[in-house]
Amino acid sequence: MASSASAVAIGGPARGTIPSSRSLGSGRSSCPRVVSLPVAARGGGGGGKAGALAVRAMAPAKYKGTRMREKRLAEMIEEKVREASEVCEGDARSDECKVAWDEVEEVSQAKADLRLRLEKQQDPLESFCEQNPETDECCVHFD
Amino acid sequence: MAACTVYTTQSLHSTCSISTPSKTHLGFNQKKQILFYNSGKRVTNRGIAAVPYVIRCSGDTVVIGLAADSGCGKSTFMRRLTSVFGGAAEPPKGGNPDSNTLISDTTTVICLDDYHSLDRTGRKEKGVTALDPRANNFDLMYEQVKALKEGKAVEKPIYNHVTGLLDPPELTKPPKILVIEGLHPMFDQRVRDLLDFSIYLDISNEVKFAWKIQRDMAERGHSLESIKASIEARKPDFEAYIDPQKQYADAVIEVLPTQLIPGDNEGKILRVRLIMKEGVKYFSPVYLFDEGSTISWIPCGRKLSCSYPGIKFTYGPETYFGHEVSVLEMDGQFDRLDELIYVESHLSNLSTKFYGEVTQQMLKHAEFPGSNNGTGLFQTIVGLKIRELYEHIIASKAAAPLEATKA
Numbered sequence: 001m002a003s004s005a006s007a008v009a010i011g012g013p014a015r016g017t018i019p020s021s022r023s024l025g026s027g028r029s030s031c032p033r034v035v036s037l038p039v040a041a042r043g044g045g046g047g048g049k050a051g052a053l054a055v056r057a058m059a060p061a062k063y064k065g066t067r068m069r070e071k072r073l074a075e076m077i078e079e080k081v082r083e084a085s086e087v088c089e090g091d092a093r094s095d096e097c098k099v100a101w102d103e104v105e106e107v108s109q110a111k112a113d114l115r116l117r118l119e120k121q122q123d124p125l126e127s128f129c130e131q132n133p134e135t136d137e138c139c140v141h142f143d
Numbered sequence: 144m145a146a147c148t149v150y151t152t153q154s155l156h157s158t159c160s161i162s163t164p165s166k167t168h169l170g171f172n173q174k175k176q177i178l179f180y181n182s183g184k185r186v187t188n189r190g191i192a193a194v195p196y197v198i199r200c201s202g203d204t205v206v207i208g209l210a211a212d213s214g215c216g217k218s219t220f221m222r223r224l225t226s227v228f229g230g231a232a233e234p235p236k237g238g239n240p241d242s243n244t245l246i247s248d249t250t251t252v253i254c255l256d257d258y259h260s261l262d263r264t265g266r267k268e269k270g271v272t273a274l275d276p277r278a279n280n281f282d283l284m285y286e287q288v289k290a291l292k293e294g295k296a297v298e299k300p301i302y303n304h305v306t307g308l309l310d311p312p313e314l315t316k317p318p319k320i321l322v323i324e325g326l327h328p329m330f331d332q333r334v335r336d337l338l339d340f341s342i343y344l345d346i347s348n349e350v351k352f353a354w355k356i357q358r359d360m361a362e363r364g365h366s367l368e369s370i371k372a373s374i375e376a377r378k379p380d381f382e383a384y385i386d387p388q389k390q391y392a393d394a395v396i397e398v399l400p401t402q403l404i405p406g407d408n409e410g411k412i413l414r415v416r417l418i419m420k421e422g423v424k425y426f427s428p429v430y431l432f433d434e435g436s437t438i439s440w441i442p443c444g445r446k447l448s449c450s451y452p453g454i455k456f457t458y459g460p461e462t463y464f465g466h467e468v469s470v471l472e473m474d475g476q477f478d479r480l481d482e483l484i485y486v487e488s489h490l491s492n493l494s495t496k497f498y499g500e501v502t503q504q505m506l507k508h509a510e511f512p513g514s515n516n517g518t519g520l521f522q523t524i525v526g527l528k529i530r531e532l533y534e535h536i537i538a539s540k541a542a543a544p545l546e547a548t549k550a
Contacts, residue, residue: 073305078364088372095270101376102272103263103307104369110304112358 066118073111080104203540204292205533206321208328208341210388212351212381219511220344220522221324225250227504227526228320238313241303251318255325256302258284263307274326274380281331288337291317320533329388340426340532342525343392347399348374353410390464393423394528396521403452403474412452414474415517417524421460421467425535428469429492429524431458435469440489447485450478454486473517480506486520493524494531501527 084100091097129138211218225232225247232245232252243254260280261269271278287297298312329335329343346354352374359365389395394417401412419428431438437459443449454475461470471490477483480502487493487501495501504523505514513519 069305074363077362081364081369084372084376085369088376092376096267098272098376098380099267099270101373102274102380103267104373105377106263106273106304106307108355108359108362108365108373111362113304 070111070114070118073107073114076107077104077111080107203294203319203537204317204321205319205339205536206288206292206323206337207529208335208338209322209324209344210326210328210342210385210392211324211344212326212346212385218324219508219513219519221245221252221322222511223504223508223519223522224322224526224529225252226507227523227530235313239301239303239310241305241310242301242313243304244299244301244313244315246318249318250320250322251315252322252324253299253315254302255279255284255323255327256304257300258287258325259302259309262302262309272377272380274377274384276327276330276384279327281327281334285331285333285337287315288321288323288334291315291321292337293317320529326385327388329391330384335391339536340394340423340529341392343389343395345389345395345397347397348378349400350398350410350413357410390466393420393426394418394525395463396518396525398518401452401474403455412474412476413513413516413518414472415521416470416472417517417521418461418463419469419471420463421469425532426528427492427494429471429490429528430469431456431471431490434491435460442482442485442489447482449475449482454482456486471521473520476516477520478515483520494527 080100080103084097084104087094087100088097129135132138133140209220211220221232225245228247228249230247230249232247232250234240234242235244235246243257245252256273258280259266259273259278260283261271261278266273266278269277283300287299290297294317296314296316299315300312301310302308303310323334323338328338329341335341352371355370355374356367359370360367397416397418399414399416400410401407401414403414404412417429419426421428428434431440438457440456440458441453442456443453452475454473454477456474457470457472459470461468463470477486483502483505484499487499490501493501501520501523504526505519508514508519511519513522
């Protein structure tokens with residue numbers, strides 16, 4: 001956990017302004033002393049999170065959980081559109097058809113909201129870290 | 144007349160939060176009535192203070208209803224609205240990450256989808272869409288909005304849009320301004336009577352289609368046909384249940400395709416009409432030049448140069464579903480800051496606190512969609528109107544005798 005925390009903090013460039021907002025938080029000095037890892041280890045290891053950040057500096061950095069969620073929603077959309085088209089082949093005015101397309105709309109909106117939220121806030125831990133800067137996930141180490 | 148409830152809080156030495164925020168950076172006057180009493184049993188030596196009482200008078204909460212089809216709480220309108228009151232609205236911290244609620248210092252935005260009585264599978268079984276009133280629990284909605292209005296916290300259910308399930312409830316505390324946003328804020332008579340002000344966002348079919356294309360075309364699962372089919376399938380329920388709420392709204396923002404470019408169907412240039420009901424308490428409609436007369440105004444000319452297709456304003460009285468209304472309409476878009484300032488200086492009754500406030504608010508969120516056309520302008524103006532309404536209501540309640548608080 002601590003290793004990924006340091007990698008997360010230092011893998012900053014991929015995430016633009018996020019590191020600066022973390023570093024402005026209070027309680028920097030209360031961070032527990034941690035053994036710093038060599039750069040290679042930070043880049044490759046430390047879990048999917050840190051690896052994604054260090055390696056993919058070009059694409060907007062996304063956490064594994066976020067990518068999973070996006071994928072799930074995209075698959076859900078595809079599936080529901082297919083379902084709705086099938087159901088509506090029979091009778092385009094039936095209740096089932098309406099409900100099916102309503103579900104498509106709901107999931108599309110959810111995906112759009114997720115996309116918006118990601119654009120606004122790249123870091124899912126940001127709000128948590130503002131409140132708790134001294135936890136392992138949020139601590140910024142200067143080695 | 145204000146009825147007051149008494150909350151007991153823990154000792155002030157502990158780190159807990161009291162329901163009303165201690166720092167108010169708001170630009171408006173308000174009298175907060177927080178009184179602390181100590182009970183008779185005070186154990187001073189051990190440093191444990193007695194239980195202090197916080198008395199919060201009910202009737203402080205102003206309830207605004209917003210009918211919109213574009214999902215909950217994350218819409219641009221909400222963000223502009225909460226920004227007018229100060230602060231950014233964010234999802235509640237530490238709770239369900241899929242919560243639809245937004246909380247800022249003064250405002251709480253509740254998504255009415257949380258009052259679905261049927262989750263996604265339930266609706267599929269019964270064959271009802273989310274637009275259908277049978278999928279919503281209006282009794283619970285009325286109870287909880289009433290409780291929040293009276294100053295009581297509620298355990299509000301959460302409807303998770305991703306999973307389609309009803310999640311465990313979250314504690315919602317009564318804010319100063321409560322906004323209920325969703326598909327049915329004005330559907331139920333009882334809820335309608337609780338609203339101090341209501342807004343309906345009416346997007347025309349062509350614009351809706353263009354916006355949904357923008358939103359969904361990047362998705363792999365979607366095609367032009369699927370987007371069209373989705374809109375068509377929802378139309379009958381929408382027209383039967385949601386559209387009739389227009390007549391109850393105090394303000395309607397109607398978004399239509401432009402009339403300045405013949406045959407334009409890209410939906411980029413918009414014609415937006417702000418329909419304001421006359422005779423609503425504490426709400427004075429915006430007007431252009433002369434209240435009650437009919438004006439058509441093209442600001443572009445010698446003093447102001449605009450690029451194609453320019454800007455056109457109209458203002459005039461009309462009737463809307465049998466009510467007297469004033470309609471202010473803007474067709475076109477703003478290209479430059481000075482166009483915006485020029486227009487603002489010619490509108491009257493904007494409820495701004497200083498000259499240029501509308502422009503400042505629009506610039507603050509220049510990256511929001513609609514910042515260069517009537518949608519952003521009228522949403523900002525409605526936000527200012529709501530602020531004025533809030534101040535009037537609070538001022539009139541504070542005038543009530545303080546004896547009522549010493550209950």
